[in-house]
Amino acid sequence: MAKLLRLVLxxxxxxxxxxxxxxxxxxxxxxxxxxxxxxxxxxxxxxxxVGYLYIESPVKFSVYVTYxxxxxxxxxxxxxxxxxxxxxxxxxxxxxxxxxxxNNKFLSGMLYLGLLFIEPIKIDDFRLTLTFNxxxx
Numbered sequence: 001m002a003k004l005l006r007l008v009l010x011x012x013x014x015x016x017x018x019x020x021x022x023x024x025x026x027x028x029x030x031x032x033x034x035x036x037x038x039x040x041x042x043x044x045x046x047x048x049x050v051g052y053l054y055i056e057s058p059v060k061f062s063v064y065v066t067y068x069x070x071x072x073x074x075x076x077x078x079x080x081x082x083x084x085x086x087x088x089x090x091x092x093x094x095x096x097x098x099x100x101x102x103n104n105k106f107l108s109g110m111l112y113l114g115l116l117f118i119e120p121i122k123i124d125d126f127r128l129t130l131t132f133n134x135x136x137x
Contacts, residue, residue: 024061024134027054028111048113053087056106060137062099063107065092068129078126084114085130101137 030051055063069080085092088109093100113128 022057022059022136024055024057028052046115048115050111050113052109053111054106054108057134058105060101060103060105061134062101062137063092063132063134064096064099065094066096066131066133067094070127072125072127074127079118080126080128081116081118082113082128083116086112096133099133099135103137
């Protein structure tokens with residue numbers, strides 16, 4: 001009877017795990033009022049710290065980042081390229097074909113973005129939109 005009960009409990013546990021939803025929890029701490037001062041006429045490439053980021057999931061996952069750079073209206077592209085995304089000491093892929101694996105179920109650290117100014121920009125502000133894409137391993 002005890003073996004049967006253990007088997008039933010094990011099967012229930014496995015069934016519960018198979019229907020439990022996967023999720024990703026993200027905590028981003030940053031100063032909303034902080035400005036990143038850049039002189040695009042003298043800076044061709046910079047590395048910008050944009051706060052502390054913590055990402056966790058109940059399962060191992062992989063992640064990659066896509067981005068867009070526009071003016072504040074979101075309508076016009078700006079000649080700025082994102083060259084790197086680093087979280088703590090881990091480089092995050094920007095290639096959907098080769099996402100960064102996260103085997104310990106979490107990533108954390110300061111978020112650094114590498115920016116490259118393709119040509120001098122003629123606006124005061126621009127919008128950089130990052131999209132983090134996750135998949136379970």
